Amino acid sequence: MLPEFESYLKKNADFPEEVIKAMYDLAIVKTLKRNESLLQAGDVCRYKVFIAKGLLRCYVTGGNGNEHILQFCPENSWTLDVESYDNQIPATTNIAAIEPSVVLLWTKSDFEKLRIDFPILKQFSEILISRSIYQNRHRVATTLSATPEEKYEDFVTRYPNLLSRLPLHMIAAYMGISLKTLTRIRHSQLNR
Amino acid sequence: MLPEFESYLKKNADFPEEVIKAMYDLAIVKTLKRNESLLQAGDVCRYKVFIAKGLLRCYVTGGNGNEHILQFCPENSWTLDVESYDNQIPATTNIAAIEPSVVLLWTKSDFEKLRIDFPILKQFSEILISRSIYQNRHRVATTLSATPEEKYEDFVTRYPNLLSRLPLHMIAAYMGISLKTLTRIRHSQLNR
């Protein structure tokens, strides 16, 4: 049993021991090296992913080949390509490790089984879904209405702990601006 | 009974007559004039909204006062400020009519009651939630990675029927570009 996994589910969802055990028994534990890929666009997203240690990114690649990051996924968070997972169709996003990481994986059928067996898991899933909806809505609103400076402010206040773990070019890829613009913002903030 | 509402639920969700009837009995029917507001940022979103006729927009206003449109809501679609509705807290978005419209409204408690009484409604809600998640994800990806031209192409192909019903400045406000840029794109497309 991974202690990170156990303590996360106890603290955040108040799961009884037996549920955690049952989940863990069906999980695949996987270790990822820095930059190792977990899902490539075009492949089917076969697993629901819990990040126990490390940091992943979920991204798309534009026509010119550069990355645009949809989500950073640090320890104690979940990720997947929803549409691909739900319908078992090819994914449009990529998932890869930024830091060396440890993840738990469940196939869709295994996770569905767990959700039926343990209503508390179904309930917790729905909370996670809500959160992700709120987050995506905020993301759309910010991306549309905020200036680059405001986006950076927003990022810094929302994810202060990620700031030091990420290379700037990835923060720029998340904010939807060039690295140059980001360093310009940081430069101008020094003189204030 | 509004025939639009009835035929929507029969066609799209295969609801039995009695469910539709029960829903309609708890609904508030409201007529909106062009530009009339249904929800203002700061107020609590008390209702789940079904658009039976017309066209609404859901938008936020940036610091400089200009609109950024999150969603167009034509007839036979649903809308609300989710986070405000779920938690009955002040909304961050506004909802207003673009065309004269007719909407059905349910309070959260009434809708919850309906969802408990009729499992088919709960099931249908979950489909709608999934769709909205996919849509939001696509929106974030497009907003980040597409050029203005590509965003316009995407809009035209995804919402061909809305194109002629919307003033260009609203399409620009949806795409996150200025009206000027949008007319420039359209101009350059003429010469091709």
Added chain:
DNA sequence: TTGAATTATGGTCAAATGACCAAGTTTTTA
């Protein structure tokens, strides 16, 4: 139906942004 409001387009100019390149620093990995 007619006056008022809204809308679409275009011109000009300043500002913001990205592409490309280079250099010094830090981190990774063999």
Added chain:
DNA sequence: TAAAAACTTGGTCATTTGACCATAATTCAA
């Protein structure tokens, strides 16, 4: 530990974009 890779910052320049303004066409509302 040492070489290689990745990262941060900065410079320059061309391009894109937005702000502001004006005008003609269209649509709305009394």
